[in-house]
Amino acid sequence: MTYPGEFFVDGDPIADTKAPDGPLAExxxxxxxxxxxxxxxxxxxxxxxVVGSGLAGGSAAATLGELGYxxxxxxxxxSPRRAHSIAAQGxxxxxxxxxxxGDSVERLFHDTIKGGDFRSRESNVYRxxxxxxxxxxxxxxxxxxxxREYGGLLDTRSFGGAQVSRTFYARGQTGQQLLLGAxxxxxxQVNAGTVQMHTRHEMLDLIVVDGRxxxxxxxxxxxxxxxxxxxxxxxxxxxxYGNVFHLSTNAKGCNVTASWRxxxxxxxxxxxxxxxxxxxCIPVSGDHQSKLTLMSESLRNDGRVWVPSSAGDTRSPADxxxxxxxxxxxxxxxxxxxxxxxxxxxxxxxxxxDDGRGVGPGxxxxxxxxxDALQRLxxxxxxxxxxxxxxxxxxxxxxxxxxxxxxxxxxxxxxxGGLWVDYDLSSTIPGLFVIxxxxxxxxGANRLGASALMQGLADGYFVLPxxxxxxxxxxxxxxxxxxxxxxxxxxxxVTDRVQKLLSIDGDRSVDSFHRELGKIMWEYxxxxxxxxGLRKAIELIRSLRDEFWTRVKVPGTGAELNQSxxxxxxxxxxxxxxELMCIDALHRGESCGGHFRAESQTPDGEAMRQDDxxxxxxxxxxxxxxxxxKEHLTFEYETPSQRSYS
Amino acid sequence: xxxxxxxxxxxxxEARGKMVSYKLDDVSADMSFLEVLDVLNEQLTxxxxxxxxxxxxxxxxxxxxxxxxxxxxxxxPQKLTTACQLHMRHFKDGDTxxxxxxxxxxxxxxxxxxxxxxxxxxxxxxxxxxSAPTGSAPDAHATPVPKPAAxxxxxxxxxxxxxxxxxxxxxxxxMLFTAAKVxxxxxxxxxxxxxxxxxxxxxxxxxxxxxxxxxxxxxxxxVCPKGIPLTVIGSLNHxxxxxxxxxx
Ligand SMILES: Cc1cc2nc3c(=O)[nH]c(=O)nc-3n(C[C@H](O)[C@H](O)[C@H](O)COP(=O)(O)OP(=O)(O)OC[C@H]3O[C@@H](n4cnc5c(N)ncnc54)[C@H](O)[C@@H]3O)c2cc1C
Ligand code: SF4
Ligand code: FES
Numbered sequence: 088m089t090y091p092g093e094f095f096v097d098g099d100p101i102a103d104t105k106a107p108d109g110p111l112a113e114x115x116x117x118x119x120x121x122x123x124x125x126x127x128x129x130x131x132x133x134x135x136x137v138v139g140s141g142l143a144g145g146s147a148a149a150t151l152g153e154l155g156y157x158x159x160x161x162x163x164x165x166s167p168r169r170a171h172s173i174a175a176q177g178x179x180x181x182x183x184x185x186x187x188x189g190d191s192v193e194r195l196f197h198d199t200i201k202g203g204d205f206r207s208r209e210s211n212v213y214r215x216x217x218x219x220x221x222x223x224x225x226x227x228x229x230x231x232x233x234x235r236e237y238g239g240l241l242d243t244r245s246f247g248g249a250q251v252s253r254t255f256y257a258r259g260q261t262g263q264q265l266l267l268g269a270x271x272x273x274x275x276q277v278n279a280g281t282v283q284m285h286t287r288h289e290m291l292d293l294i295v296v297d298g299r300x301x302x303x304x305x306x307x308x309x310x311x312x313x314x315x316x317x318x319x320x321x322x323x324x325x326x327x328y329g330n331v332f333h334l335s336t337n338a339k340g341c342n343v344t345a346s347w348r349x350x351x352x353x354x355x356x357x358x359x360x361x362x363x364x365x366x367x368c369i370p371v372s373g374d375h376q377s378k379l380t381l382m383s384e385s386l387r388n389d390g391r392v393w394v395p396s397s398a399g400d401t402r403s404p405a406d407x408x409x410x411x412x413x414x415x416x417x418x419x420x421x422x423x424x425x426x427x428x429x430x431x432x433x434x435x436x437x438x439x440x441d442d443g444r445g446v447g448p449g450x451x452x453x454x455x456x457x458x459d460a461l462q463r464l465x466x467x468x469x470x471x472x473x474x475x476x477x478x479x480x481x482x483x484x485x486x487x488x489x490x491x492x493x494x495x496x497x498x499x500x501x502x503x504g505g506l507w508v509d510y511d512l513s514s515t516i517p518g519l520f521v522i523x524x525x526x527x528x529x530x531g532a533n534r535l536g537a538s539a540l541m542q543g544l545a546d547g548y549f550v551l552p553x554x555x556x557x558x559x560x561x562x563x564x565x566x567x568x569x570x571x572x573x574x575x576x577x578x579x580x581v582t583d584r585v586q587k588l589l590s591i592d593g594d595r596s597v598d599s600f601h602r603e604l605g606k607i608m609w610e611y612x613x614x615x616x617x618x619x620g621l622r623k624a625i626e627l628i629r630s631l632r633d634e635f636w637t638r639v640k641v642p643g644t645g646a647e648l649n650q651s652x653x654x655x656x657x658x659x660x661x662x663x664x665x666e667l668m669c670i671d672a673l674h675r676g677e678s679c680g681g682h683f684r685a686e687s688q689t690p691d692g693e694a695m696r697q698d699d700x701x702x703x704x705x706x707x708x709x710x711x712x713x714x715x716x717k718e719h720l721t722f723e724y725e726t727p728s729q730r731s732y733s
Numbered sequence: 734x735x736x737x738x739x740x741x742x743x744x745x746x747e748a749r750g751k752m753v754s755y756k757l758d759d760v761s762a763d764m765s766f767l768e769v770l771d772v773l774n775e776q777l778t779x780x781x782x783x784x785x786x787x788x789x790x791x792x793x794x795x796x797x798x799x800x801x802x803x804x805x806x807x808x809x810p811q812k813l814t815t816a817c818q819l820h821m822r823h824f825k826d827g828d829t830x831x832x833x834x835x836x837x838x839x840x841x842x843x844x845x846x847x848x849x850x851x852x853x854x855x856x857x858x859x860x861x862x863x864s865a866p867t868g869s870a871p872d873a874h875a876t877p878v879p880k881p882a883a884x885x886x887x888x889x890x891x892x893x894x895x896x897x898x899x900x901x902x903x904x905x906x907x908m909l910f911t912a913a914k915v916x917x918x919x920x921x922x923x924x925x926x927x928x929x930x931x932x933x934x935x936x937x938x939x940x941x942x943x944x945x946x947x948x949x950x951x952x953x954x955x956v957c958p959k960g961i962p963l964t965v966i967g968s969l970n971h972x973x974x975x976x977x978x979x980x981x
Pocket of ligand 1: 138139140141142143144147154161162163164167170171172173174175176177178179261287289291324325326327336337338341342344345381432501509523525526536537538539540541543555
């Protein structure tokens with residue numbers, strides 16, 4: 088057990104999340120109909136910066152532009168269309184109940200709260216479920232080519248943690264198609280002159296003046312020029328931080344820098360230890376590995392997960408008879424079978440591999456087998472559903488999944504933690520809003536499949552454009568220039584740091600540090616965490632960080648396209664985040680969702696929550712040591728119970 | 734396996750570039766092509782040299798960031814595969830591999846293998862969308878879309894905006910990219926109101942951005958990692974014809 092004082096100190100609890108009161112189902116309507124508005128003429132005088140062009144940032148920038156605000160949007164890629172959202176495969180949830188299978192806003196709300204293991208906020212989650220239906224309408228109107236049935240109506244499928252079919256999809260490329268919809272809406276606003284898009288620009292600090300977020304410091308990644316952009320409000324939509332583990336399913340550039348810089352400027356960081364390990368990824372093939380590839384959860388609709396019943400069975404899968412196979416998810420969780428939530432499937436997979444029953448090199452893998460589905464549905468149907476995923480698998484591994492079962496293993500995939508936001512998606516710095524994966528919001532300790540796309544678009548299209556108005560109604564705020572002392576200080580802070588990274592001129596590459604940091608995090612802050620392991624990790628991280636700041640080698644200069652320099656800045660921030668993640672994981676002595684503390688499990692090895700002590704959001708203030716602010720969670724509509732999927 | 738890479742090095746937009754040879758001793762067949770560049774860059778960095786700049790992000794063949802001409806072919810020898818998904822099992826021990834950036838008038842080289850593809854965004858800005866402001870949408874089932882139309886839209890919408898088609902085209906034309914978007918939106922009922930004006934506006938932006946004209950060489954579709962078919966160009970031409978008849 089850790090006590091405050093050793094790694095952190097206790098601060099005041101968070102008293103107010105700003106959610107309206109009254110019946111749950113009426114809160115969002117109430118906020119929308121009573122929130123303050125900005126009249127159209129005034130919107131033209133208000134500047135809003137959006138950092139990020141993924142589903143959250145792209146949809147927010149487009150919608151704010153449509154409303155008439157002056158928007159400037161930033162991304163580090165060469166086009167907004169390349170944001171990491173593009174890679175989402177499986178689908179997006181919505182409580183449309185088009186299948187008449189008993190779905191409803193209430194049920195999606197319930198599934199999300201339960202899936203998140205009762206560590207999220209009822210008001211926010213209910214709103215998410217409510218808004219989900221509008222998202223599908225919006226995307227169809229934009230021309231998103233969702234899968235359809237022969238009658239011309241939208242098709243859906245099931246995802247983990249749900250017993251209804253509410254996941255809309257566009258083959259295995261749902262994220263791509265949704266993002267292109269948002270991207271096109273964004274480019275339409277660029278054409279209309281309401282949005283200015285800045286590609287290949289990276290936000291390296293937040294500017295706070297008189298307690299309000301008033302702008303950002305950015306580096307032009309092509310020329311190296313460091314400039315400031317000043318505005319009335321700043322929206323961070325900069326995605327998740329899974330790459331702190333080095334190997335993850337995230338795109339290579341995903342980083343925590345924008346969020347971390349805001350955290351250093353005063354924004355609380357909530358539940359950093361809540362990370363999602365996805366059960367179905369292609370296993371690591373060697374030391375050169377640069378990223379891990381997800382095989383969509385949708386595959387668990389038709390694929391069956393199994394390992395040999397006895398340890399050390401090295402026969403090829405085809406030679407292992409049916410009665411010598413252990414379909415361990417179906418056996419342990421008969422009600423949900425292969426469709427249990429991700430955290431549960433991942434841990435069960437780790438358990439059979441720890442048992443010595445894993446398959447493939449190093450024994451870190453299990454089979455995902457389509458033989459039954461191929462027999463039942465025929466190859467064309469399987470091709471139609473998963474063709475591109477099967478191809479991708481074959482391209483990477485050289486094996487054909489129509490013939491041999493896939494081999495899969497869990498990998499870091501998503502981060503539920505992020506900057507703390509209230510009901511209005513405002514961080515603890517007035518004027519700084521946080522949307523999409525970058526905030527901690529709606530998924531509690533475990534996100535259900537197909538709910539990140541839903542949340543990103545809910546935030547960007549529907550929630551933020553409404554709630555930001557109440558803040559901007561007080562604007563425009565005092566005019567600032569780059570000469571203002573706080574602005575100038577933020578800018579020189581950035582140039583100094585760039586100089587510092589370049590001047591160390593050591594003998595180790597940035598990547599070598601990142602790899603080593605990732606190994607520490609995977610070993611001690613991955614699928615299973617212990618008190619002793621986390622303490623060790625904190626020590627290792629601190630000493631590796633010191634080594635980084637004396638031995639890192641960043642070739643080239645700051646006045647050019649310098650990809651090593653970009654990575655160095657991101658890895659430097661990952662070091663600081665990593666330590667906070669371990670402190671958060673250490674302080675939370677319970678298991679919940681994706682956070683599994685070996686000390687807190689049921690006799691049959693399931694995660695055991697401890698509601699008396701830990702029914703709160705841990706929101707951390709940047710300080711040395713960090714200060715813990717608790718947002719206590721109250722459940723008025725759901726009754727926290729031990730999750731059961733068996 | 735052992736490989737020799739000959740890579741285009743160019744320090745910035747104005748500089749003159751040249752091919753430089755590098756030797757790699759320990760390449761495994763399971764590596765992706767970009768992982769080979771990672772290994773080379775690690776080697777260069779520890780030797781105090783500047784690593785090779787190249788664009789990449791998802792490494793899953795979907796973001797469209799990566800792109801390089803490998804042995805004279807955009808994205809390399811494997812069909813329907815981006816550079817990040819190309820694995821070394823398609824090469825042999827002792828091979829010499831040439832790696833160059835996209836070369837096209839409309840895509841200036843920024844550094845080494847990195848080019849500026851901003852012109853693609855300009856084409857989309859000109860009309861590559863359906864005007865449906867947030868909040869204005871009817872229920873998603875208000876207009877059923879026949880499955881063949883939905884499938885055709887999807888096929889065309891699979892374009893990842895990588896620019897290989899432009900790099901492969903003898904005229905530096907972006908017609909396959911442009912037409913893919915026109916075909917995607919034009920296949921759907923929601924895309925009909927703006928159909929003719931969209932095609933004309935996008936084609937205009939295409940020409941303004943200094944892309945060349947299409948002479949049906951077909952090199953584009955041969956290298957396209959998403960297999961966008963030449964027939965989309967037919968549907969663009971059809972829409973353009975529609976717009977000339979009706980007047981813009
Ligand atoms: C392989 C994969 C498959 C997935 N499949 C699904 C799925 O099927 N269903 C589902 O619901 N979810 C899925 N997810 C999760 C989901 O894709 C993400 O959570 C979601 O897309 C995040 O969207 P976002 O807009 O918050 O951030 P992102 O899409 O990550 O966008 C971040 C943006 O911020 C910009 N940015 C970041 N830092 C900076 C900076 N410092 N300066 C300037 N710009 C910056 C980037 O350029 C980018 O534009 C998947 C995730 C992965 C990895
Ligand atoms: S049409 Fe094909 S080659 Fe051209 S940009 Fe699109 S995906 Fe790339
Ligand atoms: S890196 Fe994204 S397509 Fe190759």
